[in-house]
Amino acid sequence: MSTPLALDVDSGLLDVSGRRVRPAVVWVRHGSACALMAQARPAGSMNPLRAESWSGFLRQVAATADAALPGGTVVGPGQLAQARRLGVRTPRTVVTNDVPAGAREVGAPTLVVKTPDFRLFEPDRRNWKAALPSVVGLEAVEQGPGPAPGVAGERPVVVQEYVPHARELRVYHLDGGICAFEVRKPDPSSPMTDPDSVTVTRVDCPPPAAEAVRTLCTAWNLRYGAFDLLVSDTGEAVFLEANPDGDWLWFERKARWHGVSFMAAVMVRELFVRSTS
Template identity: 60%
Template structure:
């Protein structure tokens, strides 16, 4: 049997096209062996002893593995047709992907605190963050924060609910503290509203930064009125670059999408870092496709180092 060739292995459990574009570029422009695998695709097998992955009639040795959205709940929610994957099957797929990562020389995106643990960690590292409360009672949380305005959100609601027709109750919203709303019976994130002059989306790609200025009327506009949202490619401000690099290093990230605010005094406020953050929508709005290109460059460099 022929030896397995080293290759880049890509997986996206939410059905996004980000990694498809990167695969096409890395195999075409950069002549790098790469495959995409999907939950439910087959036949797939992993030889645990040799670390060889067999995809149909192709055998590869995972040199670099980049997985996005591989949590079991996401796999269940995004399985097609809807309802076709059980919780048990999703757990088995998540475990399988974990084993593929364990067989690889290099994995992406890397580690990072989950949820509001990011805010706590960033604050301890000296980065400004909004005061945050997790609560099933929005009014009580707003009183606890003692601020005039609050942001209420459910992070990653789209991963659990892929049908846009069901998004309305879960969209992020800015509220005046005296006129708050019910949480719907489940915990939500309630944060102090931070006045700002800029909103940035900064992509960290193994040391390289790509930044976009984002302008929107309200925090839900990306989903409710995307045409009204402005996105422009920009140089990453120095203070923002310092924050992104410091957090990526502290959390062991090779890739993440950072959401930041810049106040009128130039202070950078960290909101979150999404290790599975999408980028195609921002590229299309900005008419600049540098994130895809630099992601392919990153994979080629990691592949060369892994070999």
């Protein structure tokens, strides 16, 4: 970045090309060093030191603001353990680089094998195939030649119980407000491999799903989050993941409804008014 920037840690003032401002609301998205390196253009232009320096700078700017988004939460499968302790149902999950062993540990007849957020850290679509989520049977995994195709010991993956369900939801939490979409897809990898086969519909959030989202956001002090949930045949909400950096524009375009963008703008405005009043 060629723009001169300087943050006075003592006063909290941010100097941008000679203009001093006091950050009131800061929303850092995809600001980790790994994400900055992966998304840099041209590819390879961001080395680890530069990426970590910018990531640290963004974290420090957010720390000086009165309101910082998205909020605090553990990221990754550790969310599931915390959710269970809060009374929210989750699928049995193992993180492993030995898929057959992980499948036996989970013990479910049908499993989901996935690499969370792989698109953020692997911008080259030609390398996505090995990371695409898949539904596999326990017997097929055990009879295979080794760990799941494409991931044979090279990195840990998530091996998860497949939960039969009536509905799949993407639920957005925005400072207390909730927006929900119902997602129908022929395969877990369809959004990446065949997006035209995926249908997204704006729906009212079922009360059990809304309660689960609010419970987790309260526990995690999370102002914003994109939640993936299932609804069982009995109406019970099953929590899969909360992404504090989750995007919404793709879902809005598919559903032809732009309420999340409106609520995001309202949220930032209200946070600004609160922090400056």
